[in-house]
Amino acid sequence: MSSLDAATVRDHVRTYIIHELIRDPDYDLEDNEGIITGGLMDSFALADLAVFVEQTFGVYIPDPDLTVDKMDTLNQIVARILRG
Amino acid sequence: MLTPESRFQYQTLLDAAALQANRGDAPAIIYVSSEQEPVKVSRDAFRRKTRAYGAGFLQLGIKPGDLIIIAHLQNLESIFAFWGALRIGAIPSMFPTLTEKLDPQVYMHNMNALVARSNVRLIFTSDEFAPTMAQTADCPVISSSELAALAVEEGIPPNAWHPPRPSDIAFLQHSSGTTGLQKGVALSHQAVLNQLANYAEAIALRPDDVIVSWLPLYHDMGLIAGFIQPLVQGIPLILMSPFDWVRHPALLFRAIHDFKGTLTWLPNFAYNHLTRRIRPRDIADVRLDSMRMFINCSEPVRQDSQQRFLQRFSDIGVREEMLAVSYAMAENTFAVTQTPPGRPPRLDTVQRSALQTEKIALPSQDQGDVITLVSCGPAIPHTEIRVLDEQGMALPERHIGEIAIRSDCMLTGYYKRPDLNPFRDGWYLTGDLGYLADGEVYIVGRKKDLIIHAGKNIFPQDIEAIVNDVPGVHPGRAVAFGVHDEQEGTELIVVVAEVDTQDLAERKTIMKSIRQEVARRTDVTVSYVTLVEPKWLIKTSSGKIARAANREKWLAERRTPKATRA
Numbered sequence: 149m150s151s152l153d154a155a156t157v158r159d160h161v162r163t164y165i166i167h168e169l170i171r172d173p174d175y176d177l178e179d180n181e182g183i184i185t186g187g188l189m190d191s192f193a194l195a196d197l198a199v200f201v202e203q204t205f206g207v208y209i210p211d212p213d214l215t216v217d218k219m220d221t222l223n224q225i226v227a228r229i230l231r232g
Numbered sequence: 233m234l235t236p237e238s239r240f241q242y243q244t245l246l247d248a249a250a251l252q253a254n255r256g257d258a259p260a261i262i263y264v265s266s267e268q269e270p271v272k273v274s275r276d277a278f279r280r281k282t283r284a285y286g287a288g289f290l291q292l293g294i295k296p297g298d299l300i301i302i303a304h305l306q307n308l309e310s311i312f313a314f315w316g317a318l319r320i321g322a323i324p325s326m327f328p329t330l331t332e333k334l335d336p337q338v339y340m341h342n343m344n345a346l347v348a349r350s351n352v353r354l355i356f357t358s359d360e361f362a363p364t365m366a367q368t369a370d371c372p373v374i375s376s377s378e379l380a381a382l383a384v385e386e387g388i389p390p391n392a393w394h395p396p397r398p399s400d401i402a403f404l405q406h407s408s409g410t411t412g413l414q415k416g417v418a419l420s421h422q423a424v425l426n427q428l429a430n431y432a433e434a435i436a437l438r439p440d441d442v443i444v445s446w447l448p449l450y451h452d453m454g455l456i457a458g459f460i461q462p463l464v465q466g467i468p469l470i471l472m473s474p475f476d477w478v479r480h481p482a483l484l485f486r487a488i489h490d491f492k493g494t495l496t497w498l499p500n501f502a503y504n505h506l507t508r509r510i511r512p513r514d515i516a517d518v519r520l521d522s523m524r525m526f527i528n529c530s531e532p533v534r535q536d537s538q539q540r541f542l543q544r545f546s547d548i549g550v551r552e553e554m555l556a557v558s559y560a561m562a563e564n565t566f567a568v569t570q571t572p573p574g575r576p577p578r579l580d581t582v583q584r585s586a587l588q589t590e591k592i593a594l595p596s597q598d599q600g601d602v603i604t605l606v607s608c609g610p611a612i613p614h615t616e617i618r619v620l621d622e623q624g625m626a627l628p629e630r631h632i633g634e635i636a637i638r639s640d641c642m643l644t645g646y647y648k649r650p651d652l653n654p655f656r657d658g659w660y661l662t663g664d665l666g667y668l669a670d671g672e673v674y675i676v677g678r679k680k681d682l683i684i685h686a687g688k689n690i691f692p693q694d695i696e697a698i699v700n701d702v703p704g705v706h707p708g709r710a711v712a713f714g715v716h717d718e719q720e721g722t723e724l725i726v727v728v729a730e731v732d733t734q735d736l737a738e739r740k741t742i743m744k745s746i747r748q749e750v751a752r753r754t755d756v757t758v759s760y761v762t763l764v765e766p767k768w769l770i771k772t773s774s775g776k777i778a779r780a781a782n783r784e785k786w787l788a789e790r791r792t793p794k795a796t797r798a
Contacts, residue, residue: 171759176740185332187751187758192686192720194479195509202511211266211480216332 152205158226164200165222169193182220194219205229233439233465236613239429244396244421245318249466250275251282259468263308264487266480273308278315278463281308281383285316286393288383289354292374296321296394298353299404299647303327303343303365305358306449306473309376311459313356314449316383318403321396322353325404325416326450328755330361331475335752340368346413347371350404350648398422404647405452405562409754411691416647417562426614427456427565427641428464434570434612435495435525435556437465442522444470444493446477446484451687453530456566457497481506482514485548492522497558499530499687503541504721521549525556525573531684532675533557533606535579537721552576559608559673563660565641568617569673571609578607580674587676591632593667607672615639618659619668630669634679635662681779683714686722690714690756692779695727698749704742705729709769713783717759724759725750728786731763739763762786 158179166175169189183189194214202208207229209219219225233249234242241247250260256276263271273281294300300317302324304310310326317324327346330339346352347370355373357365362375396402402424404416431437445458454474462469470487477483484506487493498506503526528538538555557577559569571577582593584603596602611617618626619633627633636659643660646652654660663682666675683690695712699705709730714723727746733739743761750758770781 172743172761174740175743187333187748190686190757191475191478192505192509195481195505199509199511208511208513214479 152230152232154226154230157205157229158222160204161197161201161225161229162222164204165189165197168200169196177222179222181222183222184216184220191216197225201225201229207232233432233437234425234429235432235437236429239425242425242429243398244400245402245424245460245464246395248464250463251279252466253279255466258466260463261308261311261469261471262491264470264472264483264490266476266483270490271308275466278312281312282315282319284383284385285312285379286319287316287385287388288379289317289320289322290388290392291382292354292372294320294322294354296396297400298322299350300324301327301343301346301352301355303329303355303357303361304376305329306471306475309380310356310449311471313379314403315463318396319393321394321400323401323403323418325406326448326455327406328408328448328450329358331755333751334755336364337368338753340365342410342413344368344370345410346406346416349414350416396421398425399644401644401647403455405455406450407562407689408450409689409691409694410697411694412689415649415652418644418647419565420644423641423644424456424460424565425464426639427567428461430613430615430639430641431461431567431570432465434567434572434609435527436573437467438494439467441467441494441524442470442491443467444484444487444491444496446472446474447497448474451530452562452566453497453499453560453687457527457529478505480514482510482518485510485515485518485520488520488523489518494522494524495527496523496525497527497529499722500528500533500537501531501686501720501722503528503537504719507537507540507544508719515548519549520545523549523554526550526554527556527558527570528606529558529560529567530687531722532716533577533608534716534718534721535604535606536718538606557606557608559664559675561662563643563654563662564615564637564639565643567612568615568637568639568662569608569610570612571607571672577609578670578672580605580607580669587632593630593632593669593674593676605674605676607669607674609673610671611637611673614641617668617673619666620661624656627667630667632665632667632676635664635666635673635675636660637662681713683712683723683725685714685725685756688756690725690754694754695725695750695756695758696777698753699727699729699746702729702742702745702749704731704733704738705746706731706766709766709777711769711777711779711782712758713779713786715760715783715787725756726760726762726783726786727758728762728764728769728782730766730768732766 260278261273366373443462447454665677692712699710
């Protein structure tokens with residue numbers, strides 16, 4: 149993916165989360181919903197997202213940014229990816 | 233070192249090598265994290281710190297035999313407090329900390345149930361959580377900084393120290409959840425020392441070993457293999473927080489590389505987690521050649537998990553003979569079996585149908601209807617294993633029955649539960665189903681419904697009780713069970729609940745509430761929520777929800793393409 153636009157990134161990440169991590173394709177994931185704090189997936193998922201983000205968007209998220217505080221919602225994850 | 237030969241020289245855990253004066257500057261613990269430089273605690277510092285924490289407890293009026301719950305982050309303070317409590321003959325027990333997901337009220341309700349049942353005298357927790365906890369706890373609560381202020385030895389008369397006796401209870405281990413908390417496994421000093429001596433022989437422990445662990449200390453594998461063992465044996469422990477590791481899995485390998493680690497214990501899911509979720513650049517310069525054994529323990533071992541791990545990491549030094557297996561449980565302090573060092577575990581390929589219907593493990597050369605099981609190895613020294621039929625009679629080799637054990641390192645009993653006798657004629661019945669072949673143990677299932685998710689025992693009744701309270705679910709018409717997931721290498725949790733409503737929005741709300749409530753009250757993530765119409769669930773003739781039958785029904789429906797479903 150050459151340039152990242154917010155809508156595409158959001159779409160990709162949302163699809164990945166509801167299919168692979170929540171395992172319910174019908175789930176209506178809200179942009180500000182706590183994915184980990186809301187009990188939708190456990191903290192393994194952060195490491196999983198880190199791999200997905202690097203493979204899909206070429207963005208390497210360093211360890212200090214892989215925390216529940218910083219990566220709990222779709223909005224936070226998308227914003228972090230767009231920062232590159 | 234503590235071995236079966238030197239066992240007579242040790243009386244209690246206080247004879248630990250890390251407490252002895254020799255080589256005082258050698259590392260006892262090195263704490264690593266993804267955020268800061270490693271913190272080294274020398275044997276001298278460990279001795280001083282644990283004595284000071286013991287003094288702090290004495291000043292709080294703690295007496296020998298008093299139960300102290302350590303509900304703290306996994307850090308050095310918890311460790312000093314645990315060992316400080318041992319030094320004054322008090323009984324410490326590690327308890328999971330509050331997390332982002334858990335509801336503090338529910339957490340405190342569980343804690344207070346434990347306080348009442350087990351007569352807890354003191355809770356030690358973090359500064360952050362102490363004020364909330366102190367408001368609701370039914371016993372005194374002390375924070376990190378309060379205890380640190382009291383942790384000075386001056387002014388404590390020598391006769392205030394009461395070292396424990398060998399038969400005294402050293403500490404308790406608890407399983408998780410409402411059900412698990414009702415049975416605190418009480419272990420004596422002599423039982424723990426026997427286990428460590430026996431296990432040292434089983435893994436050929438050496439003075440130059442280095443143990444690396446991310447395991448939680450409230451779990452038997454983390455507490456014994458990844459905490460008590462290295463400190464008693466005087467082997468360096470490289471420790472990290474499980475929260476840190478699960479988010480940054482490469483941390484384990486970087487620690488092995490940096491400190492020339494030789495031994496680590498991992499539940500099966502961890503092999504998958506490491507294989508799938510370490511980013512190449514996080515281990516670019518890492519080598520694992522120093523390792524002697526990666527020991528797979530505390531959930532069913534899957535050959536595919538081990539093989540994928542080997543494939544991915546053979547380039548950086550993982551070799552097949554490093555992959556080892558142990559079968560362990562808190563009631564035996566820790567290990568029951570261990571595969572011998574230096575060779576991979578044996579594999580047993582048997583006929584699937586005979587295993588399931590005739591309860592016999594018949595070796596098979598065919599490619600067809602077979603299943604390959606991974607051996608857990610032979611019993612460790614001074615431990616006997618039998619496989620029993622329904623009547624409690626010993627079965628011959630390759631016949632499947634309940635695994636029973638007898639050893640010199642078993643629990644004294646369940647703490648303050650004289651109504652529960654864990655033994656039958658001196659044997660502990662494990663509830664695990666398996667067989668013996670050529671003296672090695674193979675586990676095939678469990679007698680009772682229990683979900684093992686990521687190495688953690690989860691009682692389905694605890695989850696069902698929560699789901700039954702979710703508005704919209706027919707009370708008493710919900711079931712929870714585990715299904716093995718090949719990608720994750722562990723059981724994932726499924727909830728099936730009967731509801732009346734056909735309204736899509738309402739159904740979505742119910743599904744969301746089920747996930748949220750279970751997480752909020754147990755810290756466990758439900759992977760699949762399926763809502764079904766009334767009368768879908770199968771009940772037994774006595775009216776109880778039949779978990780195994782409903783699991784089969786759910787799996788069968790998932791195998792059917794969605795379009796053909798009703």
